[in-house]
Amino acid sequence: MNSTQPTSSGFSLPVPLAPPAVGDAVHERPRYPVGERTLARARVFAEALFSTDEGPPDPARVAWLIDDLRDFLGRSGGNARLVLWACLLACNWLAPLFIRRLPTLADLSPEDRAHALDAVEQTSFGPIALGPKAILCMLWFEHPDTQRETRTEPSCLLPVIGQGGAR
């Protein structure tokens, strides 16, 4: 063991690391293609999750959500895609059974889908519904209209990169 006391160069203001080269910034990198079937199941799930007393959510906002989900999954690593694919698949086929309906979630009305998913959430199978719910809610709440409606506009975010965020 070196017995010398550690000496500091003294704290000084941080020196930033240089930005990545052109084309290497994370939002400029190519993203993994996500299966349309997975995205369709996510749309079915989202229509149920975000329906209100007034009916299913605005299709344009759902389209934005699914487009952002495509980007999210395309950049999040293989395990994330696998987990979300498995959760959505399980919800699609299992959830209707919880309200004694067949065959898939997509075949139900948004209101019935919500009941089915609600039933799943109250059992030990709850985690399979939580995965998609967490990701979709996180993205949904980043839509400017949702932020306006719920008065949750971020107060400190620097201007985003490009339209709709740093994709």
Add this chain to the structure above:
Amino acid sequence: MTVHSGRLHGSPLELECDTVVVGSGSGGAPVAATLAEAGERVIVLEEGPNIPGETQGRLRPSESVRHAWRDGAMTLAVGLGDSPSINVTAGRMVGGSSALTGGVCFRAPEHVLDEWAKELAIDDLGPKPMQRWFDQVAEDIHIEDVPESLRSKSTKLFAEGGEKLGIRFDSMQRNTLGCNGCGRCNFGCPHGAKLSVDKTYLPRAVAAGAKIFSDVLVEKIHFRGNEATSVSGSLLDGRYGAPNTAVRIQCKRVVLAAGAMYTPQILARSGLGRRSGALGKNLTLHPSFRVIGRFDDPVRGWEGALQSAYTKHFEHDGMVFNSVFVPNGILAATMPGFGKSHAKLRQNVGHLAMFGVMIHDDGGGAVWNVPFRREPLMTYRMTKRDRPKIAIALKRMAEIFFAAGAREVFLPVFGLDSVTPDKLASLDLDRVHGRKLECSSQHPLGTCHMGSSPDRSVVDATGKVWDTNNVYVADGSILPTSLGVNPQWTIMAMALRVAWRLKGG
């Protein structure tokens, strides 16, 4: 100061150096800075991308999650028996998880350091000898108290409720300078106020001549006898960031700092650490739970420091209550229900306050290599000593929220509606099965733990892997036990301790 991108290197990466450091987070960065400043030729290899501070500040939370968090924050430790499954989040970028923490810094509690020194017979892990390493880190990353003025209303309400019940709250410490309470530390500080290692130790390392490579996956260490001669792996320059072009770094010494999930994987692939059977075992996670209270008045809990206060009141029961907040979307996702019922709740997210509890756990988890897969499998079995703490903590936190004036409280139990004081009194939380509990962790520790015997530990008192001459570990995996408090300060202190011994030869 450049970070070299493995993605753009364009040809096999073959280099030679004195020390190769695998991982650029709280463990690897202090080692790289210390050894580079001592004149060594240091190469740092990081699997994740380089996301400089300015870019981090422009990312929406979900964008930070997709670009900088490992696996889109969907890593799971599978709960065994009556244990909850635990969502384990970690950073995957230059700077590691350090860039994505709330910046919370706690010294390892004295009783924990005492236990390490006495039970492992490693005297200089005691509180007194360790103090200089903690002091050094505090100076290097500017650890300061969070002023009360930065507390969010969410934190203030909970602290007020606690004080009515005789529970005192103290200010936390964080590695910040000029924080203005944006409440989004977990997604990158927009003002560069959080002094994570990508803003402190790594620039120092580069200034002293170290080379940092991002987008490099290290898979194996190569040996001649007990002497490591090189590490190999791949540049992540294939399609969509897949491993492709070969990497080989010839070196005199290897320091692994890939974290408690990945360091054991590299050691196992290299045929190391098998003698004791301890490699990948002893995983502790600080299982954490969030309790949410709904108030009549707006709370807007995202305004103010993300983490600012805590109480030691339950420390001896093995629990620490910490202030915390999460993005509104995640807050909404924790509300029960779908469709109409959920709509009413998510409309009220601005009225929700949140507080967290972290359990000081025993080592009940393990990290397993899965054949033909890069990602390890984690399992977690909560010990009989720890499991009852969940019900106690959740009930206490709900009581504190009610004392603060909450109308209803949401407990982290799947599908459970909100509770009122009456419902709380009749609720038997002990009987809620682990599978129904929503649990998270940001602190995987202990999978290559330090010890004084090669039959019971993975690394020796200096951080050297038993049965090797020159392979060291300097991350959270070497901690012999969990801490019961946020570990980044301790990880950096332990890493400095390892690095200074290496520097001394």
